[in-house]
Amino acid sequence: MSTEVDAVVVGSGPNGMAAAVTLARAGLSVEVFEAQPTIGGGARTLDLGLAPGITHDICSAVHPLAIASPFFVDFDLRARGMELTTPEISYAQPLDDKPAALAFHNLDETVDRLGEAGPEWRRFFAPLLERVDDAIWLSLGDKRSVPETLRDLPGIANVVKFGLRLLSQASPAWNIPLSHESSQALFTGVAAHAIGGLPAMGTAATATMLSTVAHAGGWPSPIGGSQAIIDHLVADLEAHGGTVRTNARVDHVSDMPAARAYLLDTSALNAAQIFSGLLPAQVDKSLRGFKHGNAAAKVDFVLNGPVPWSDPEVGRAGTIHVGGSRAQMAAAEAQVMNGRMPADPVCLVSDPTVFDKSREVGGLRPLWTYAHVPFDCPLDPTEYITRQIERFAPGFRDRIVAHNAIPASEMAGHNQNYIGGDIATGVVSFYRMMARPRLTWDSYSLGAPGAFLCSAATPPAPGVHGMNGWFAARRALKTRFGIDEAPSLAPGD
Structure with missing residues (x-):
């Protein structure tokens, strides 16, 4: 089967966008699917209609790791003009x-x-x-x-x-x-x-x-709200040929174009549902059984x-x-x-x-x-x-x-990952920081060719730091495309 795109990313939150940017900067064609009408997942800023001109960060608001995480250190939001x-x-x-x-x-x-x-x-x-x-x-x-x-x-x-x-x-x-x-x-x-x-x-x-x-x-926090972080990630993705579709809910892999790699910024349960019937039985069971926090x-x-x-x-x-x-x-x-x-x-x-x-x-x-x-x-x-x-x-x-x-x-x-209000996308314990979402050496692989999980349900932990998506994308680059060296994330590259 010929592919329509090199990689598909499901979810436009910080981890999904970190994965998409990393893949696109490696020279791959990338398409992001977002179920909501607005981009950003856990880092969106919206006008809720409560008062004229007043906007709210509907998920995360303050970002201790927006300049400190290794992913964002390389991506360098400040050098891109973000205040x-x-x-x-x-x-x-x-x-x-x-x-x-x-x-x-x-x-x-x-x-x-x-x-x-x-x-x-x-x-x-x-x-x-x-x-x-x-x-x-x-x-x-x-x-x-x-x-x-x-x-x-x-x-x-x-x-x-x-x-x-x-x-x-x-x-x-x-x-x-x-x-x-x-x-x-x-x-x-x-x-x-x-x-x-x-x-x-x-x-x-x-x-x-x-x-x-x-x-x-x-x-730190971005001037204007959390959305600014996502906007800079989207701009970089588009500058490297990637695209984002909104109002594009994915319930099964058949809802997406053929691709060599699929990276899901979703809950473990949603990942199992999207690849229903295609995952090894034990992987499917582990994903569905990952305990909510x-x-x-x-x-x-x-x-x-x-x-x-x-x-x-x-x-x-x-x-x-x-x-x-x-x-x-x-x-x-x-x-x-x-x-x-x-x-x-x-x-x-x-x-x-x-x-x-x-x-x-x-x-x-x-x-x-x-x-x-x-x-x-x-x-x-x-x-x-x-x-x-x-x-x-x-x-x-x-x-x-x-x-x-x-x-x-x-x-x-407003965020399909937050099942039952579990904003960490799975219980956060010392064990579950290591075995997230299941006990395996490769936490990002879903056990089916080209299928990866890149959300907060994987190591290292929840938060707006992009590391989960970065790690998953690097794993996909190596195992699916033979690219061992992670691409530069620096502005201008």
């Missing part, structure tokens, strides 16, 4: 009846503001900041090849430092190295990004890496002013983790894991106008929020999130002009 802004305070943790814990871009400032908790925060992170790339490569590698960090003695030493800190925060003794409420809560808020057990290896790994990045390059439920607000945080310093942060103390967040996440909706869920909040004044229109501004909830939870999260923010920002309700809520059970309506 990124990095708040002085990377993230904040409001606390009841006391000043908030603040993680500044600058470690020294963070230590000073933490007071008695400052020295232990410095002891934890200062050694990791000596070679930040080691932590990034260790966290964002394919979990199969030897990371660049292990190729010299200082790198090995830094990996040991990283590992010891990770282990300390994954054990019941996690309160020993971080013994003060403010430092405990500050770290745990980041750990909760993984929406899993606290303490645990998966959540501890997430927090250790992201917190290190926060004190190195900070947590806990969920997120989203609320996009329009406000008539900034959130009135009790501690005004919180309003300077790019990301706010709302959940109270370490013990309170761990209890809430435990309830979620047991399938119960906590009265006070862990919430993430970001006001993009704090670092991007262009997002405010006519005195109104968007507010991005989500709450951690049980998988496939049908409850409207609006009141839960509103109550949690009001807890630390009395008067918040009075600032709300409009809102749009998406329960976890409906999250797949």
